[in-house]
Amino acid sequence: MTSFADITTIGVGGHIARFLEPTTRVGVIEAVEEADEKGLPLCVIGGGSNMLVSDEPFEGVVVRDARRRITVPDEAAPVEGNDRTVHVNAEAGANWDDFVAFTVGLGLEGVEGLSGIPGTVGASVVQNIGAYGQEVATSVESVEVWDRETKTTRDLAPADLAFGYRSSALKSSMYVAPATPAERFFPTPRYVVLSVTFALRHSATGTVGFGQLAKALGVEVGDRMATTAIRDAVLAVRASKGMLEDPTRYVETAMIGTKREENVIADLKRLARIEEERAAAPKAPAGHAGLPAADHNRHSCGSFFMNPILPADQAATLPEDAPRFPAELPDGTPxxxxxxxxxxxxxxxHKGFALDGGDASSARASLSTLHTLALTNRGDASSDDLVALAKAVQAGVRERFGVALVPEPVCVGIDLRP
Ligand SMILES: Cc1cc2nc3c(=O)[nH]c(=O)nc-3n(C[C@H](O)[C@H](O)[C@H](O)COP(=O)(O)OP(=O)(O)OC[C@H]3O[C@@H](n4cnc5c(N)ncnc54)[C@H](O)[C@@H]3O)c2cc1C
Known part of the structure; x- marks a missing residue:
């Protein structure tokens, strides 16, 4: 029997009563529709990289779309004027980094900065993934969805999708307030993504959009570089922060076939190189359960809390050296x-923090030793261990700064309302 622990990157979560992997478009719709008709809890899962699920059994249906085709519908279309747009369509179950590798390999610009983000194409538009100065929103042409309310398929345009910082109309459809599930639809949006069409640019170079990346490449922010070089630099920076998923998960039975084999092999080789370098470096901290500590750093949901957007008067109460960037509040005001x-x-x-005076080498759950924002499973954590850690961090930040931290992952059977 499959459990959420087998199919999520943080590796916790209970047994699933019914796990389906439809291989056709109609099969996906039927699986979703059948669960909805019966009033069963439904979770459409992608790579499970943005989910923290309770260890209690899940008495519902989990659907993982097994369609992973990526196509270029207008490959042979004549170029009109200076228009260098190339449309690429990907089925929802396609692995996100397979998609990035494919488009960079084809000489297309637009998503190279999002290299190495775990998960699927379907989920990429749910939370509008972003990193290193790029967001998926800027490359999305349209999203084909199954609307669970009207029971029809629809093509949603960017205007319908209301993309924002780690948000979209899809994500909003399952919450009534931050981290507060709506009565219907949660933990999967009203709109189940079937495929996404991207508008990319035919160009072998892309813009370096982020300071840390520019530093790694030895250029200035705004400079143009080969997209292949940007992709390599992003993967290297991500690896140094433990912000790549553990590629060994793709050789486990529950995950096999969900990512292209050649890309899994490339990831495994990259990991082996990192391990060699680490072994050569003195005093690498040892991990729990016989694995190097850095491996456990990859057993996370990525950034666990969203960057808070505060009203100006509240931001003014923060210490002078707290980072501040202009942003929009949910009501559209600055x-x-x-x-x-x-x-x-x-x-x-701090990095590696664990409860009860423990640390990353001894505790079951801790902050990553490479990234303060990632909560990690050090080998045998329960969902309760991770929840206790998350709540301690929320309480500490609220007490010290009066700021409520909202979790970024979808929390199933777990209440982390700020
Ligand atoms: C190491 C690591 C690094 C990360 N770095 C980043 C980062 O830099 N930037 C960033 O934005 N995120 C990052 N993340 C978070 C995560 O990778 C993204 O949120 C990703 O898009 C989740 O994809 P998934 O397929 O794994 O979604 P899942 O975790 O499987 O699902 C997440 C949500 O999407 C819904 N969903 C899944 N598929 C569909 C579908 N077809 N239709 C409708 N809803 C669907 C699920 O029901 C659920 O509500 C990181 C995570 C990890 C583990």
Whole structure:
């Protein structure tokens, strides 16, 4: 029997009563529709990289779309004027980094900065994934969905999708307030993504959009570089922060076939190189359960808390050196975005922090030793261990700075309302 622990990157979560992997478009719709008709809890899962699920059994249906085709519908279309747009369509179950590798390999610009983000194409538009100065929103042409309310398929345009910072109309459809599930639809949106069409640009170079990346490449922000070089640099920076998933998960029975084999092999080789370098470096901290500590750093949901966007008067109460960036509040008025990692660190939760005086080498759950914002499973954590850690961090930041941290992952059977 499959459990959420087998199919999520953080590796916790209970047994699933019914796990389906439809291989056709109609099969996906039927699986969703059948669960909805019967009033069963439904979770459409992708790579399970943005989910923290309770260890209690899940008495419902989990659907994982097994369609993973990526096609270029207008490959042979004549170029009109200077238009270098190339449309690429990907089925929802396609692995996100397979998609990025494919488009970069084809000489297309638009998503190279999003290299190495775990998960699927279907989920990429749910939370509008972003990293290193790029967001998926800027490349999305349309999203084909199954609407669970009207029971029809629809093509949603960017205007319908209401993309924002780690948000979209899809994500909003399952919440009534931050981290507060709506009565219907949660933990999967009203709109189940069937495929996404992207508008990319025929160009072998892309723009370096982020300071850390520019530093790694030895260029300035705004400079143009080969997209292949940007992809390599992003993967290297991500690896140094433990922000790549553990590629060994794709050789486990429950995950096999969900990512292209050649890309899994490339990831495994990259990991082996990192391990060699680490072995050569003195005093690498040892991990729990016989694995190097850095491996456990990859057993996370990525950034666990969103960067808070605060009203200007609240932001003014933060210490002078707290990061501040202009941003929009949910009601569209100007606000200030600060850094969740900075708040957590300055509230006393440093890299590797664990409860009860433990640390990353001994505890079952801890903050990553490479990234303050990632909660990690050190080998045998329960969902309760991770929830206790998350709540301690939320309480500490609230007490120190008066800021409520909202979790980024979808929490199933777990209440982490700020
Ligand atoms: C190491 C690591 C690094 C990360 N780095 C980043 C980062 O840099 N930037 C970033 O934005 N995110 C990051 N993440 C978070 C995560 O990778 C993204 O949120 C990703 O898009 C989740 O994809 P998934 O397929 O794994 O979604 P899942 O975790 O499987 O699902 C997440 C949500 O999407 C819904 N969903 C899944 N498929 C569909 C579908 N077809 N239709 C409708 N709803 C669907 C699920 O029901 C659920 O509500 C990181 C995670 C990890 C583990």
């Amino acid at each position: 606000g200030v975005k600060t850094s969740a990692a900075w708040l957590i660190d300055h509230a006393g939760f």
